[in-house]
Amino acid sequence: MWSPARAPRPRTLAGQFLALQAVLLVLVVAVTSVVSFRQSDADFRDARGARLRASAENLASTAAVQVGMASAGQRRALTIYAQQRQDDSGASAVHLTDTSGTILVSTDPTRTGGKVDLGPGVVDGRAWTGDLDDRGERAIAAQVPVVGIQRDVDAGEVVGVVVVTERYPSLTERFRQTLPDMVAFLAVGLALGLAGAWLLARLIKRRTRGLEPAEIADLADQREALLTSLREGVLAVNEAGVVTLLSESARQLLDLPPDSQGRQLADLDLPLRVLELLLGDDDVRDALAVVAGRVLVLNSNRVVQDGRPAGTVTTLRDRTELLALQSQLSARESVTETLRAQTHEFANQLHTISGLLELEEYDEAGRLIGTLTRRRAEISDFVLERVEDPSVAALLVAKTSLAIERRVELALSVDSRLQRLAPDASADVGTVLGNLVDNAIDAAAGADAARVDVRLTTDGGDAVVQVADSGPGVPAERIDDIFDRGFSTKPSDASGRGVGLALVQVVCERRGGSVSVHNDGGAVFTARLPVTTEDPDDRRS
Structure with a gap:
C-alpha cells in the first residue's frame, strides 16, 4: 500500500535529462544497427556479387569447361576447375x-x-547476379551461361550454367563484427550525453532560480490556485504590450474574451482610459475606471528585471457596490450638512422672533415672520417651476440655506428645465449636483460678491448639469488632474479630500455620460448624464 513515507524521491533535472538522452541514444543505436545491417547487406551484395560474377565468367569462358559441358564423359575432370575458382x-x-x-x-x-x-535470361545467354535460397539459407549467386564450342552443332549454344554462390554472414557474425563499434559509439554517446545533461541542467536551473521540475510544477499549481482564489483581478503586460498573464477574475471584470492571454492589449476591446492606465509609463494608484458598467479601481506597478523594464502588473478591484454606498453616503453627508445649516439659520431667526416677542413688538415680529415665509416660498416656487423632479428640487432648496450660511448666493438660472426622472437617474443627478454645488460653494466662499450659478437642462435624452462659481478657477496646468481620485486644492483632513469630483466623473461615465471643466471668470463644470424620465401615469398608479 502506498504511503507518503515510501513515496519515490523525485528525480533531479540532470537525472531526467540523462535518462531521456540514454533512451534516445539506445533508440539511435538500434536504428543505426538496422540501417548498418541493411547497408552491409547491400555492400556485401555489390562487392561480392561483382567478384563472384567475374569468377563465374572466367570459369564459363574456359575452353575445357565449354568442351566438357557438352560431353558427359568429361564432366568429372571439370571439378578441378570448379575447385580452383x-x-x-x-x-x-x-x-x-x-x-x-x-x-x-x-x-x-x-x-x-x-x-x-536459375535466374531470368540465363538459359538465353545472359549473365545474372542476385539472391537465392541455398538449402534454406540466403546466399548471393552469380550465374553465367556456358556456350559450347565442340562441334558445329553445339557452337554458340548454351550447354550449361556456371553457378558461383556465397552465403551471407549470419546475424550473429555480423553482430560480432559491429559490436566493438557499437559499444564504443554507445560509450562515447553516454559520456557526451552525461556532460550535456549536466551542463543543460545547470543552465536551466540557473534560469529557473535553482528549482527542480517538481518544485516548478508546485509553484505553477500554487500560482493557479492563488489566482483562482483571489477576487481581485491580476493582469500582466510585457514591454511589447502583450498580455502575459490574465486571471479569470480580471478577464470577467474587463469583459474580455477567453483567448485574450497572449494577444496585444491594444487589440482588445477596452475603453481608452483603461488602455492609457495599463500602458502608461507611470505607476497607477487607486485609479477609477468604468468598464462594462462596472466601476474598477486599478493599481499598476512597473516590473524591473536585471535592471531592465519587463512590463507591468496590474490589480483590479470591483468597487461598483462601494461606489453606490459612497454615493449614498455623500448624499447623506450633504443632507446632514444642509440640515445643520438650516438649523443654524432657523435658530437665529427664532432668537430674533423670541426677542421681539419679549419686547412686545408683536407687529414687528409678525412682519418678520411674513417676510421669512414669503422669501422661503419664493425660493421653493422658483425652483419647483423649473425642476419637476422632487428630489433634485429639494436638494437645490436645501443647498440654498447652506450657501446663505457661507455667505454665498446660490442662484438657479431662469432657463433651467428638468423633468421628473426615474428613481435611479434622480439619485445620480442628485449626487452629481450635490458634489458640484458643494465644491463651488467651497471655491467661492470668502470672496466678495461670492456667487454660484446652477443651470439644469435636458438635451435629447441627456440631463445637463452646469455649475459655475465666482472663485479663482482651476489652474490651467491642473485641469487634466482635477477628476483624479485624491486631487484637491483644499487642506486634507480626517474626512478625506479629492473624492467628490472623482465620484462625479465615475457616476457620469457609468451612465455613459461625461463631465468637463473650463474657466470663465471662475470654474464652470458641465456634466452630461443619459437619463430616463418617469411616466406620469406610473406615478398615479
Missing part, C-alpha cells in the same frame, strides 16, 4: 548445371544431382 574467389560453392538447373558438377559432392534455381 572456389579457392580464388572465396565462394561457398561452385556448381556446373545443365540448362534446367540440375547440378552436374559441384565443389560440394553432396549437391551433385540437386537443383538450383
Whole structure:
C-alpha cells in the first residue's frame, strides 16, 4: 500500500535529462544497427556479387569447361576447375548445371544431382547476379551461361550454367563484427550525453532560480490556485504590450474574451482610459475606471528585471457596490450638512422672533415672520417651476440655506428645465449636483460678491448639469488632474479630500455620460448624464 513515507524521491533535472538522452541514444543505436545491417547487406551484395560474377565468367569462358559441358564423359575432370575458382574467389560453392538447373558438377559432392534455381535470361545467354535460397539459407549467386564450342552443332549454344554462390554472414557474425563499434559509439554517446545533461541542467536551473521540475510544477499549481482564489483581478503586460498573464477574475471584470492571454492589449476591446492606465509609463494608484458598467479601481506597478523594464502588473478591484454606498453616503453627508445649516439659520431667526416677542413688538415680529415665509416660498416656487423632479428640487432648496450660511448666493438660472426622472437617474443627478454645488460653494466662499450659478437642462435624452462659481478657477496646468481620485486644492483632513469630483466623473461615465471643466471668470463644470424620465401615469398608479 502506498504511503507518503515510501513515496519515490523525485528525480533531479540532470537525472531526467540523462535518462531521456540514454533512451534516445539506445533508440539511435538500434536504428543505426538496422540501417548498418541493411547497408552491409547491400555492400556485401555489390562487392561480392561483382567478384563472384567475374569468377563465374572466367570459369564459363574456359575452353575445357565449354568442351566438357557438352560431353558427359568429361564432366568429372571439370571439378578441378570448379575447385580452383572456389579457392580464388572465396565462394561457398561452385556448381556446373545443365540448362534446367540440375547440378552436374559441384565443389560440394553432396549437391551433385540437386537443383538450383536459375535466374531470368540465363538459359538465353545472359549473365545474372542476385539472391537465392541455398538449402534454406540466403546466399548471393552469380550465374553465367556456358556456350559450347565442340562441334558445329553445339557452337554458340548454351550447354550449361556456371553457378558461383556465397552465403551471407549470419546475424550473429555480423553482430560480432559491429559490436566493438557499437559499444564504443554507445560509450562515447553516454559520456557526451552525461556532460550535456549536466551542463543543460545547470543552465536551466540557473534560469529557473535553482528549482527542480517538481518544485516548478508546485509553484505553477500554487500560482493557479492563488489566482483562482483571489477576487481581485491580476493582469500582466510585457514591454511589447502583450498580455502575459490574465486571471479569470480580471478577464470577467474587463469583459474580455477567453483567448485574450497572449494577444496585444491594444487589440482588445477596452475603453481608452483603461488602455492609457495599463500602458502608461507611470505607476497607477487607486485609479477609477468604468468598464462594462462596472466601476474598477486599478493599481499598476512597473516590473524591473536585471535592471531592465519587463512590463507591468496590474490589480483590479470591483468597487461598483462601494461606489453606490459612497454615493449614498455623500448624499447623506450633504443632507446632514444642509440640515445643520438650516438649523443654524432657523435658530437665529427664532432668537430674533423670541426677542421681539419679549419686547412686545408683536407687529414687528409678525412682519418678520411674513417676510421669512414669503422669501422661503419664493425660493421653493422658483425652483419647483423649473425642476419637476422632487428630489433634485429639494436638494437645490436645501443647498440654498447652506450657501446663505457661507455667505454665498446660490442662484438657479431662469432657463433651467428638468423633468421628473426615474428613481435611479434622480439619485445620480442628485449626487452629481450635490458634489458640484458643494465644491463651488467651497471655491467661492470668502470672496466678495461670492456667487454660484446652477443651470439644469435636458438635451435629447441627456440631463445637463452646469455649475459655475465666482472663485479663482482651476489652474490651467491642473485641469487634466482635477477628476483624479485624491486631487484637491483644499487642506486634507480626517474626512478625506479629492473624492467628490472623482465620484462625479465615475457616476457620469457609468451612465455613459461625461463631465468637463473650463474657466470663465471662475470654474464652470458641465456634466452630461443619459437619463430616463418617469411616466406620469406610473406615478398615479
